[in-house]
Amino acid sequence: MKYIEHSKELTLHFRKNSETETTIADLSKLLNCSDRHVKTVVKYLHQQGHIHWAIQNGRGKKPKITVLQSNQEILLKEAKHNIQHGHYKDAFQIIQQFDSQLQADFQQWFEKHLGLSQEHSAELSIDVMRYPFYETKLILDPLYILSRHDAHMVQQIFDRLVEYDNVTHQLLPRIAHHWDSDDGMQWTFYLRKSVRFHNGRELTSNDVKATFERFPLNDPIIKNMKQIYTPSKNIIIFQLTKLDFLFPRYLSNMKTSIVPIEVIEKDEHFKLYPVGCGPYRLVHHDENMVRLDVFPDYYGTRPWLDRVEIIKTPYSIHDETKHPLLLNAPNATWNEVRIKEEGADYITFNCRKNGPIQDKQFRQLISNIVNPSDFCLDVGNEEVAYSFLTERSAMLKSANLHPSSEYFETDVVLRIAAQQIRKDANHEREALLLQAQLALHGIESTVELIDLHQLNDCLYKHYDLFVGGIALSEDRLISILTASQSSKLTLYPCLNNEMKTYVDQQITTIKELRDDTTRWETYFQLESYLKSNHILLFLNHRSHTVFEPQNSPYENIRLDCNGRIDYRKIWKRI
Incomplete structure (x- = not known):
């Protein structure tokens, strides 16, 4: 990318599409590098189409340089290069220097980089969802989540003992395949066998117990718990202080997502790089993006979507870019929801x-x-x-x-x-x-x-x-x-x-x-x-008013209670 900096420097001294005589020595002073390196720079920029370099035959005749791209055009190419290599933050910083027309050109190009697509390599094909989201500090430790965005990500990475279905108003089995109580005071949960965390270790009742022991004593989810027993690695018993027939539904709360306790105790970065047992594992989380890959050893139904890339974008970019559901209808064929x-x-x-x-x-x-x-x-x-x-x-x-x-x-x-x-x-x-x-x-x-x-x-x-x-x-x-x-x-x-x-x-x-x-x-x-x-x-x-396309081949692209799309449920018709 140093060559790009040299190219930008040339645009400040030579007019675009104007052939000008110069010398290697002059360019050496201008670019502050040796004559030998200038020759390498000139050759590279000529091959890449940034300049045209013409050697004139005849004694005493100077070479001619023609700058073929303006400074803004070079910046646009640099921004696109950063996007293609995952350096989103650098790209968005560059486009702040664009004039309004070039920003619109970049916006139009960037939108083609987003959405649902199938990507191929020599070994396999994967279905990817890529979309922009304004940069926010996510809290990914289930115990400390506060925002809907935290809860949405935790839902993809972790799992709970049970899950509540708001359509049927029933509790669904997740890590626990069955639960019962004779009196509403003692609840027994039976865990599935061979549920594995993303680090490969098998989940046991000790992990469930340790998860709840992390809670503050005054937390409404656990303050009625008197004792927790683990008679076997697949059975956990909760003894309550007071009668509670709603108790299992409290365990569908996202904060009760089960965590491998040794990872929390040893890894201070757990809030950024958590380890769960959910359908997706976090493989990348930095200033550029959050990336989730499907967890191949997930105990439940494997999601159709193989990868999700959430690109961290400034508000100015996020407000205008495409998403499977848009805030503004591109044309009359889109349905308002x-x-x-x-x-x-x-x-x-x-x-x-x-x-x-x-x-x-x-x-x-x-x-x-x-x-x-x-x-x-x-x-x-x-x-x-x-x-x-x-x-x-x-x-x-x-x-x-x-x-x-x-x-x-x-x-x-x-x-x-x-x-x-x-x-x-x-x-x-x-x-x-x-x-x-x-x-x-x-x-x-x-x-x-x-x-x-x-x-x-x-x-x-x-x-x-x-x-x-x-x-x-x-x-x-x-x-x-x-x-x-x-x-x-x-x-x-x-x-x-x-x-x-x-x-x-x-x-x-x-x-x-x-x-x-x-x-x-x-x-x-x-x-x-x-x-x-x-x-x-x-x-x-x-x-929230959003718009979705008619006759889309994709199913279940709709907002959930977190105001986000549940990646677990997306699939595509042939």
Whole structure:
């Protein structure tokens, strides 16, 4: 690539397509290298079509050089070379130097590099999915995942004891082929034989036990566990403290993905290069891309897709490039698909902090001020929320969204914390809207971004209101119950002791019930309690509008609850 730098230097001194006399000695000074090396450079650039080098016959006649490519054209070729060799970050840095037309040319070329394709080599043919995604810091240790993108990747690399099917509302066997309980207090899971991790070692009940022993004691998934027994390498028994008929469904949570404990203990890079037993293994993870290859020894159904390459791209590139599902329809033959995201954005009132928020009437005052419809800025893709569930919000929908117009004379200055998972993935927009609405009614406030990974008891002493949101997993009920008691989210830590007692009692009751209808009815009582006591104020639901081609040969290219395509399910018709 040093020759490319020399070529770019020549474009600064010679006009494109203009034949100019020069000498090796002149070029040696210009390129700051020896005469001998200049001859090598000239020969290479001539052969590659960057320049035309003409030797003139006759004594005293100088050679003539013609630069055939502009500096921008050379940069374009360099960017394409980097893309073809997997150096995506270098390529994207180069194109920032392009003019708008050349950026469009590169964009058009880059799109041909993406999508679903079959690639051939001397030994085999593989089916590859390659697509751009904005660069983000993925957390790939299941225990610490927070975002939907983390959960999506963990789903491909790891497996759990069971998996919840949101269509049939049934638990499906995964690592465990069977489970049972006589009393709802002791649960026995029977593991499949010969399940192997990506490092080749066989998974045993000791790995399952060690996976759950990693959890913090106050985690809602395991805090009801009294003891774990491993009578054999393929049997594990969970003894609970309280009755829980929902317990197996908690084990479908992505955080409960089974890990080989010795890898975590010895390898500090586990969060970047995890080892699971899922259908795909992580083979490449750096500043350029994430690459997943199918795991040939996977115990379950082998995915049709052999490889997935997720190219880390700047937002400017990601917003425009192709994906099997596009954000904008290329033409009228593409179908519009609108997908509602279960979950909601919301405001949590910090009832533990000393100050006016402890007063229910003051919380009600703020609730009356806030107009949730103002938070629905993306017309068509956002709607007012009255619950975590979109269907229930539709049932509770009120036409009387008329916030209070009262103005208050007060010296109170509220501190608002906006949830942030990573840079450019936060609720700052919503927090600033809240601040503006409060200001219209005479209540001053400040807004700060708070990293969700850094939440702790000390932080809760400083903020009055938290603005955040959650997206629910396939098992909506378990996802909501877990969020309602999680110390990693803002709701439960903002409750005072009396409120926590009520929440815990309601969830305990839900776990003792055997049918989902009654469970949901009990949860809705809990949700109503949080709303009527002005602890939780729902803002908006989000939707995703995408476009998919008609008559595509590929099946199951659709967004899941993580807003991503489940690679495990893609296949192609002949």
